[in-house]
Amino acid sequence: MCAPVEPAAPALSFSIAPGGCLALLGDRAADLSRLLDTLAGHLPRVAGRILLDGRDVTARPAGHRGLGLFSARDPLFAHLTVRRNLAFPLEARRMARPAVAARVDAVLALLGLDGRASSRPRVLTPQDEWRARLGRLLVFAPSVLLLDDPFAGLERVDRVAMRRLLARVARAQGLTLLLTTGDREDALLLGDAIGVLSGRALLQIGGAAELFDRPACDRVATGFGDANALTGRVAWVEDDLASVRLASGARVEAMAGQGLAGDMLCTLCVRPDRIATLFPAGRPGADDDGEDTLPAVLAGLHHMGDHIRLRFRLEDGQEVLVRRPPAQNLTGLVAGRAARLAWQPAHAVAFPFRGEMR
Template sequence: MSASSRDRKFPLAIEALALSEAAAPFSLRLGQGEALSLLSEDAQSLSLFCDVLAGFASPTCGKIFIDGQDITSEPPEHRAIVLVSPRDPVFGHLDVAANIALALRAKGAAAQLIDATVKKTLALVGLDAQNGHRADLLTPEQAARLKLARALAGAPSVLVLDGLLNELDLRAASKTRDLVTRLQRALGLTLIHAASSREDALWLGGRIALLDRHALIQCADAATLMERPSDARSASLFGEANLLTGRVLEIEDDVARIHLACGGVVEAMADAELAVDALCILCIRPDRMTPLFGALAAGDDETPPLVATIQSVLHTGEHIRFRLRLADGGEIEMRRPLLQPMRGVTQGALLQLAWQASQAVAFPMKDDL
């Protein structure tokens, strides 16, 4: 079966794509009407990926298929992928309708079709009343809606959003997210959104692709990324997990007993590749640790406790955030519910940390972690 036949049911199929010489190739497919969020600590990596999809940058290797057709070498204007980003500004000297009509006129569309398309897209994004307004007089939220209207006018197979919300305040960003969600569901859009944070990656409700150093490290729904990260990078990027180094003392029934470099012996679920006496990275989320304040429990030579010193305590309104220093000088974060008793919880106080083995996961230490 040819690649074209195999990928025809996917509006977007990426095969063995590498964004740079040092990055490992990856493959990815999006189904019709699927919404995918991209998440990385490096905004430039996300923008590079978006530019490669839209044809404004070239991959090191690999292929991109739209509706089964290889468009890897096609210029942006010949791709059924439209990118919306700050690098594609509105034309301030033109009115709203003319901004939308410009690309259609460049493609030679008939005047009647242009008029109908402009009216339709203005209604979709709620800019009917701003039809004749100059684009440079629009609010940031209205400018974002104009960019969406201009993109939708071309009826793209895939819509890519990069930095659409960057220049919006919290209220405008929330309203724009709601608009995009309604459009995506109502029109059955195949959508890719470059997210700047975990919260920003969650609102679409679909799969989330985690990128690190120009490479895809995991692509799954939010629950899987939180509970079953593929490696320490994924756990840290999406689950905001604390990463602790240690040595594996034993593994029994998929539970590893680990002596941490910062002191203390703890347990965690063992990755399939983890081996006894190997160095490892233990991942534990800030909200999964249980503290013992006041008098510390006595350990023994085989199971010394994990002890930390409180560096700071912050009430966020949703939880209490602790910054803790370990015996080796490293710092980690812990979060507790607001109902947590605070007696004796002050800067400089000692506490003991514990967790159930099922709440942590240990991976083999690798050179790239």
């Protein structure tokens, strides 16, 4: 668990199950780095405690907490071979040479670097350089790895390969991971749980399904779930259901977020893959008998390979994105085509407008 790194920062509190991975997805890389530096002991904390297997390690100096920090800010020594880079931190601690050699050999084998042990960093591929930096950390055998945007700077193919390697090594070694990243795909593929941050504020922690389907606020819905955000006013709230009059004048229903009340301004969030589309035949306005549907006009269409991206414009000028499977028939779908949009109330959430919560 940890506390704010500065007095003005909101407190952060979280836990990670042994052998699990918590991915913190944030929009400010500097704040994420600062958090990990504080946990590792390189920066002073303001308050709170850091517990490892129930032991309070808060007062221990950096390097003696059982936490290993992996960061692109710590490059390899250019004048040393891969083997010597891995051995250096152990030798600096005066570990016996036979023990150093055995530990380095084991890590080189684990990471597939046996054939690159005599190479210097300047001739390494990006993947081998990344493996060597990870190996330099693993020689210490930390039980928890603090991963500071670990794949930053890697090309797509290298990023995918190193993500798989990290997952495989973590499983093989029983490592616990705290990953910070600005890439949602990293968080989804590696995190057993995901924490969504806005600046230094931790908005929600949960599994991917919970964050997608039950976001705690509009910032999680839009920032993590790519939801459309529509402004409206609440007509009524009954149990968990809300009726909302949108700025376009259309009335729709959604689940009521915490704190929502009648006559309150709200932000209605609905994901692009949860919206149904109907393209009425004939003149615009035909088949307009659905009170809970939104009249719209198709403004654009793009085939994205794994889905079709449809962009609609509502009567008040707001735009709504819709995603459809690539097998959908696109015949007759051209810009300017009249449409109606709808969704199940359970697939949308209305949150108090942020201005109403101040």
